[in-house]
Amino acid sequence: MEITYRTVVSLKQLAIRKDQKHYIVEDVINGEFYEMPEVCIVAIELLNQSKPLNDVEKELLHRYPEEDIDLSDFISQLLELNLVSKINGEEVLKSIVQKEQSGYSWIPKNLGSFFFPSFSSYLYLALLFASIGLLLYNPALFPRYSDLFVFDLMLQNIVVVLIITFVLVLLHEFGHVLAVRSEGLPAKIEVGHRLFLVVLETDMSHVWKLPAEKRNKLYLAGMYFDSVVLFIGLLGQMFTSENALLVGLLKLVVLDTFIRLVYQAAVFMKTDLYYVIENRTGCYNLMENGRNFLARWLPFLRVPQTETFAGEERFVRAYSSFYLVGVVLTIAITGYYYVPQMVFAVNHIMIPGFLEPVTSLRFWDSVVFLLQILFVSGLLIYSWSKKYRFSRKKSTSDSKAYESVQ
Known part of the structure; x- marks a missing residue:
């Protein structure tokens, strides 16, 4: 036309x-x-x-x-x-894809309000500071990479780690869901990724119906639930020191939760804290603008150009610093926790296990460990391909029209 x-x-x-x-x-x-x-x-x-x-x-x-x-x-x-x-x-003939509006609508609004009343932020933050106090009071409670290996057999470790991680991640995401439902809005949980990490993520695109001052609680809800888990895990170790198995499981819970909380500071991966920063500054394209700012010195970070509104430059520069800190923090955590875990598991469990006879329990222990790696890699590839296909069709639901009539 x-x-x-x-x-x-x-x-x-x-x-x-x-x-x-x-x-x-x-x-x-x-x-x-x-x-x-x-x-x-x-x-x-x-x-x-x-x-x-x-x-x-x-x-x-x-x-x-x-x-x-x-x-x-x-x-x-x-x-x-x-x-x-x-x-x-x-x-004008255009395809209309109506979004599902009933995500977890069976969860009553009152249940969400029970976990997230008006004073909930102060309560959850108090628990987080209490956990920090426990770590300072008893440094032995600080999580170590070896806490991942509760049992001698990797098969047992894999089962326990998968169950505990899945439950804790689901609890984190349901924190978001309950917070969203407390406002009477729909939400749904999907499979996604952050760099090379497979994650569950909550679609909270409908939070844009709310004023800015109400969104932070929804973005932080998962971390609030994590703070409860961390406090219980630390406190539990102090009162169950005589039960080695229970202490080992609690250490694994603390390790998993601690890493998840620390990773929230890696705002270059659009974590929960990233959306809080966006919301507080009112700059809703910080990552893209921040990467393009850093691309002056690191060209490989450049992404398709987005418009920076007047007054946003100082926030973009500040975010760029957080971006770099997040990269360093991610590398540090990967080097301190994940790499030693993988090296230990491969050298002491998987390789020796494959050298055992097929009838050996340790041989099949190594097989299960390898299958776990392949399964997680498959999920990661699926998440990457889904994001690629979706980005080719149109922008994501939380994208904005930053172009004006100027």
């Missing part, structure tokens, strides 16, 4: 909410959210009055004389985002 200054553009059903700096525009049908500045919102309001583009542009030039208005470019962006329903009364 040819678009001229006499063209009348009709938009889909949009919900617009004022955010910290700009506005959040929701595609009600597709459940997508976009950030737009005020001039874009005024343009949308004028388009909704069925005014031709010539009249819309004149009005925008009158209201914003210092802006470089390019309405045709803005209309092209709206078409690309699938936000246009009609042009001159003619339907």
